[in-house]
Amino acid sequence: MTYQLNPDLFNDDVKQEPIRAGFGRGLKAAGEVNEAIVALCADLTESTQMHLFREAFPKRFIEIGVAEQNLVTVASGMARAGKIPFTSSYAAFSPGRNWEQIRTTAALNNQPVKIVGSHAGVSVGPDGATHQMLEDIALMRVLPNMVVVAPGDSVEAEKATKAIAENGKPSYIRLAREKTPIFSTDESPFEIGKAYVLREGTEGSLLGTGTMTYQLLVAADLLAKDGIEVEVVHVPTIKPLDEETILTSARKTGRVLAAEEAQVNGGFGGAIAELLGEKLPTPLKRVGMLDRFGESGAPLELFEHFNLTGPQIAEQFKEWIKDTPRYHQGF
């Protein structure tokens, strides 16, 4: 099945919306069909878009205050009492502050506690490095039982939220603050654990998660103008990874670029390196934060500063393939 992209994708007036907005709508919609869903927030209810749920279901919303350790542990207790708790804060604080509580009381305890990390990545902008969470993917994907999802746009975030509400597992959903162009449509598929080929090509596989998938679509469009047809694979679920789709693409193109708005070490790029290294050694270039923290600046300025924009990725890819033959060695 061909993935239907938003036809306005490359128009200047492509609809943009913060990914977190889709979460807010998805949580409210999930709450309408399942009364077990409750929401807890650590003093950032509107920022994380949980206010939509709070307004619709005031009795099922719990204000925790600035106490992220309590946020996830109270949620764990509520899960024991039969609820499906969504907890939200900035990703820098949850899972940044409360990782051990998540590990013990949600993951090892295997309760369906949902960790919603908003304002992840450098695109948080002027708040600077303290608030630009870059290590959350690494922190969460190493936890057994945990599901890790980074939706690519607000439309997909809404679907992902509804899916996570019903998956019965401890789960992490990564959201971004800034407006992100919408590349998917209401009809686009979303399933936890699935990756989607958004564009077919032969010269390389560009794998993106979260906000970076849009940038990869831009890069692929620019590369095509230079006669280089690359495949773009959107990987919204980082754990469990859709190995089959990724390996099929890597086998076809023989070169892989993985992009994320996070630390590549241990992050999405780390996950792809593990997969390819073990199952299909293939030349890999990781795009993202290269073992450094962010800094203050406007979101777009920061994307450019850290070489994360579509045109910059197209240039990096062209440079890279000059001395990188297409190759893979299947076992």
Add this chain to the structure above:
Amino acid sequence: MTKLTIPQLEEKANEIRQDIIRMLEAAGSGHSAGPLGLADIFAALYFDVMNIRPQEPEWAERDFFFLSNGHTVPVQYATMAEAGYFDKEELLTLRKLGSRLQGHPEREKLPGLENTSGPLGSGLSQAAGVAYTLQYIDTQLHRFVYVVMGDGELNEGNIWEAAMFAGKNKLSQLVAFVDRNNIQIDGSTEDVMPLEDLKGKWEAFGWHVIEIDGHNIQSIIDATSEARAITNRPTVVIAHTIPGKGVDFMEYDFKWHGVPPNSEQAKEALLKLRTLDGKISHEGEGV
């Protein structure tokens, strides 16, 4: 079920203590002092206070019990076996490969455990999450949530986040016990990180505070009755206990916090428990 008398509950506590010694000796590692000190509280909770069905651990009307300081779990396992959740023989598998009795409790391993704990400071929050649900969402005002915490554990910030939360929401179905035995790994609690004025601290967070002798079973039962009668605040019972209670060479000695008895020590400990430290004669059966 007919209620047990106080002497019968005291016998249960003694039986639990003997099982703690046996399982720790067999395990070859684990914590001695805390579990022995908590035996009277566990006997009172599981055999008198809590509305539970050991044969039906997921019974929908049960009271909840959360152990926050997971390292004292031998007392919970011994109590659960005594109550009929599982056979006593299984106690000797504690800490061994493949056992349901993990060194620190894991909910999914053993029916009847409500949580997974070990890293300190998270149990009160989980109990508060259940209490909030019962009070405000599902409105089941007849069910109560009991939680046991250590005193050293109160060093953790997470505890005080939970204390604020429970105080704000007046979680009156929440009954917390602090095992006030004054020891932690590095020494006396008041040397490591002073907790006093402990009563005043909890009161300032909006809690009803009861201080009791944690080895007086009648006092433990009375404290929980009082807690259930208080409908506008959560209750914390500061239970003054003797670490290592019942085995004189372990009592009050923080060195017994994290070690088990060897076979000689276990033999001596069991003899002391069976004879109530020589006050009664001990009848035959090999120790």
